[in-house]
Amino acid sequence: MNSNDTEINESATHLLGLQGVGVIGVEEREDGVRVVHVVTTDPGARACPVCGVFASARKQRALTRPRHLPCGGRPVEIQWHKSRWRCGESACPRGTFTEQIPQVPARMRVSSDLRREAGAAVCDGGRTVVQAGRDLGLSWPIVQQALLVYAAEVLDETPAPTEAIGIDETRRGKPVWKQNPATGKWELVADAWHIGFVDAVGGRGLFGQVEGRNAASVADWLTFQPEQWKAQVKYVAIDLCATFRAAVRRALPEAVVVVDAFHVVQLAQRHLADLRRRLTWKQHGRRARKGDPVYTVRKLLRRNKEDLTPEPLALLYGELTLMGTYGKQILAGWKAKELLRDLLHLAAKHTHIHPAPSAISGALHRFNAHIADHAHLPELVTLAETVEQWWDGIHAYITTGITNAASEGNNRVIKLEARNAFGFRNRANQRLRSRCATTRRGRREPLPA
Numbered sequence: 405m406n407s408n409d410t411e412i413n414e415s416a417t418h419l420l421g422l423q424g425v426g427v428i429g430v431e432e433r434e435d436g437v438r439v440v441h442v443v444t445t446d447p448g449a450r451a452c453p454v455c456g457v458f459a460s461a462r463k464q465r466a467l468t469r470p471r472h473l474p475c476g477g478r479p480v481e482i483q484w485h486k487s488r489w490r491c492g493e494s495a496c497p498r499g500t501f502t503e504q505i506p507q508v509p510a511r512m513r514v515s516s517d518l519r520r521e522a523g524a525a526v527c528d529g530g531r532t533v534v535q536a537g538r539d540l541g542l543s544w545p546i547v548q549q550a551l552l553v554y555a556a557e558v559l560d561e562t563p564a565p566t567e568a569i570g571i572d573e574t575r576r577g578k579p580v581w582k583q584n585p586a587t588g589k590w591e592l593v594a595d596a597w598h599i600g601f602v603d604a605v606g607g608r609g610l611f612g613q614v615e616g617r618n619a620a621s622v623a624d625w626l627t628f629q630p631e632q633w634k635a636q637v638k639y640v641a642i643d644l645c646a647t648f649r650a651a652v653r654r655a656l657p658e659a660v661v662v663v664d665a666f667h668v669v670q671l672a673q674r675h676l677a678d679l680r681r682r683l684t685w686k687q688h689g690r691r692a693r694k695g696d697p698v699y700t701v702r703k704l705l706r707r708n709k710e711d712l713t714p715e716p717l718a719l720l721y722g723e724l725t726l727m728g729t730y731g732k733q734i735l736a737g738w739k740a741k742e743l744l745r746d747l748l749h750l751a752a753k754h755t756h757i758h759p760a761p762s763a764i765s766g767a768l769h770r771f772n773a774h775i776a777d778h779a780h781l782p783e784l785v786t787l788a789e790t791v792e793q794w795w796d797g798i799h800a801y802i803t804t805g806i807t808n809a810a811s812e813g814n815n816r817v818i819k820l821e822a823r824n825a826f827g828f829r830n831r832a833n834q835r836l837r838s839r840c841a842t843t844r845r846g847r848r849e850p851l852p853a
């Protein structure tokens with residue numbers, strides 16, 4: 405069969421959508437598979453791939469079965485009746501060649517449309533490589549390769565411009581411990597972490613990930629970004645991590661470090677819990693148990709004052725007062741946490757109404773004065789010291805309202821992606837899939853300016 409002596413069915417050709425070939429017949433095999441017979445229509449297919457001269461002497465006929473997109477929701481088997489040509493150019497080293505078209509280059513058994521579809525199913529559709537392979541009838545390595553090609557095309561090499569980025573770390577998989585046969589001690593043999601760089605304000609997801617937990621890995625990633633991009637990053641949101649702060653100062657000296665407020669409150673909660681446990685031991689010589697006033701209120705201490713109605717608030721005060729001196733000290737710890745929250749609550753929200761400097765200094769003074777009144781409580785002193793050490797970053801949060809919430813959201817997406825894939829064995833693959841997953845929304849929808 406050949407395009408010269410067989411009639412091409414134009415409608416069926418259009419339906420198949422494989423550029424460069426024409427459909428000459430469709431049959432339904434006994435096993436229910438539809439077989440589509442096609443011939444080459446692309447005149448370029450007869451050009452010698454080495455010298456480019458059009459061949460006229462056919463050597464023999466050949467049949468290949470390239471894979472292509474399903475038709476009408478069902479897979480089709482394509483039988484491509486093509487020719488092997490003898491190159492007519494005497495000076496050409498190439499003796500013979502088979503026809504090829506851009507959609508199905510020589511030695512390729514899967515059309516570029518199908519490969520693109522497979523890559524998109526994983527990168528944009530959020531399917532696993534295994535699932536996409538099953539849906540499209542392709543093997544794992546082919547889908548994985550298709551994903552790499554597709555991702556390189558759609559994921560930006562350079563991060564999108566944004567005035568604020570967030571940096572934080574996530575654990576990759578579970579830490580692995582092994583007993584050292586020589587010493588009998590348990591040692592941490594595998595504990596991989598990924599540090600993620602995200603768009604903190606624009607919703608464009610993950611810009612990149614690096615392995616490790618040290619300043620060098622953070623600084624390296626930042627340093628390697630284009631100068632133009634680095635110059636427009638004004639803020640970098642991080643948690644209370646001195647390593648990240650040092651790295652940002654080194655790589656982006658002009659950027660303002662913003663401390664994530666959530667982590668500051670979390671720290672205050674931790675110090676309050678330490679204080680409560682220490683004083684409970686002093687009071688009872690044991691952990692709190694049912695019936696102790698401190699046991700009754702231990703959960704109320706974690707709550708924010710605005711969430712406490714008068715009744716539980718009265719209970720909190722009543723029970724702790726009943727406990728005597730130690731109870732009053734625990735109450736002082738709770739007040740310290742709440743005064744710190746008052747300070748953080750001044751933060752500029754989306755309104756761009758910046759808090760007055762006097763309001764900030766007033767709230768900071770109330771917090772510090774309260775700690776000074778309870779300087780005998782080491783947990784509170786440590787909290788105040790941390791606030792002082794990180795004051796620039798906390799102040800930047802209060803005046804800008806920028807948080808690392810985007811990182812937290814991305815981390816959830818990344819963990820889900822890893823769970824779907826039953827864990828990643830290959831870390832580079834995990835980083836790629838994480839970027840696909842977290843940038844999905846931003847790539848699909850136009851983002852607010």
Ligand SMILES: [Zn+2]
Binds near residue numbers: 453
């Ligand atoms: Zn040739």
